[in-house]
Amino acid sequence: MAYADQKMSGNRVTALIIVAILHIIVGYALVTGLAYEAVKKIKERVETFDVKEEKPPEEPPPPPPDAPVPPPPIVAPPPPISFDRPSPVQAVATPPAVVLPPTVTAPPPAPPPPPAVSKARGAKPKGQSSWAARIQDNYPSAALRKEIEGTVGVRVTVGPDGRVAGCTVTGSSGSGDLDSAACDGMQRYARFEPALDAGGNPTTGSFSTRIVYKIN
Template structure:
């Protein structure tokens, strides 16, 4: 019995302690909660500022809506013909400008020499031209070969009547007979010189032929 009483007392003590602890905890929680709510309410009152916004001026009422005038009646544009025939192209041919007129200049009139006071004359041989070349002048080789022929010649005569040059105008066919012709005529021929329109001696010319014939015994 004694042990039973002891155990029950101990249990009662422990229960009391536990109850006291729980009451303390609950009380602390209640106190803490009330304090927190009070502080929160105080902060809310302190931080809250009652700011009144200024009243906005009242806008005037909009004017009454007027009925829009109906749009004017526009007539539709006339139809446009796209396939329009182009106007005919007229080609204008511009004639070329007239050619400039070239003056025709007449050639100058020929200068007519005055008529000579004296009729000009050609050179005239002095003596007989047959004596200018004789049988004694026959080239030896042509004579030996019995070659014959006629040599035509033309000489230039100075104002003094002497032969200054000789040329063969038609060959005899033998060069030695042609050479003998000019050599003998130049050496032997003498002339009355040619004269001009004033009758003064001037340079002239003379033409003739010499026939080379082998002499007969």
Template sequence: MAYADRNTSGSRVVSIVIVSIIVALFAWGFVNGLTFKYIKKVTEKLNTFDVVEPPPPPPDKPPPPPPEQPQLQTPPVVSPPPIVRVTAPPPPVVSVAVPPPALVITPRAAAPAPVPVAAPPAPRVSQAAGLKGNPAEYFDADSYPSDALAAEASGRVIATLTVGTDGRVTDCVIVTSSGNASLDRTTCAISKRRIRFSPAKDESGNPITSTYRLPVRWTLPQ
């Protein structure tokens, strides 16, 4: 048993030494192999590395052309027109015709104007015209003109009546107006239509034409 243990221990030591040597060799080879491989790989990488140059920058754009300046056209030099000397024509000779002497016309003496024949003198009134009846009856309320009533017009009228040889009124002239034309017209109209006179007479007793002054007062009816 003791021999067997000694053999087993010796074999174990040898095995350990061999294994250690093998591990050391393996480690050395591994390290050296890796280093060589690494160096070779780095060298290959360095040999096959291509440097790519960057693309050239794009060419600069040409600057825009300057704006066209308007060309100022120099106006053509125009020479002034030549001075034309105009000779004024001589003034025309105006002949003035001398008028013939004026004819002096001597008017004939006018014939003497006829001497007016004096009218025979009016016959002297021996008897004045006499009013027949009461004039107040002719200028009553029924005779008041409607437009004067509407205007509430009133007043006094004085009329000069011409009385013919037959005693009728042939003419009427308003001497004093009432201020209302309708009252004035109605006074003359009633005088000619209604009033009658005894005609005036001359010294021989013959009827003659005469005048009569008639006052009329128009008062609004109550």
């Protein structure tokens, strides 16, 4: 039994060794074949590799038109450094300019219109010698009988129609008969050109005269 066990153990060891050798051979063959294939492929790649220039990186596409591109920030240059300290400047308040309104020269006043020529005048006797003679011829009979003579001063009012409208004795002859006869004769016989106002229209006026009574 011991011998049979020993023999079986030797065979097992031998089988194990053979199996190990086979594994080694197979592994070597695999490794060698794979290495050969790898070297072959590397050689092909090295032989057929073309060196190409690298293209410059493409610029990024412009932004869409509706998206505004913000302008670059404006960087102001730093102010110059001054080592001189400026003297303080006192602000002088400037008074506001006085705007005078334009001088408006008034036009000279229009010259006054020339004064209107007045046409006013007093009453004027018309045919005085004729009616004065008629008054004197109408001698009062009572004074004639008494042979009374005298001069009567009268003042008459002349209407716009040229006739005597009233009579007043301004100087008595001393005889009532002669005074009454003088005013009566003036109202009956005297005629006038009527007085005129400034516009030349007939108006009421007055006239004074003397009546002389004398017996021939």
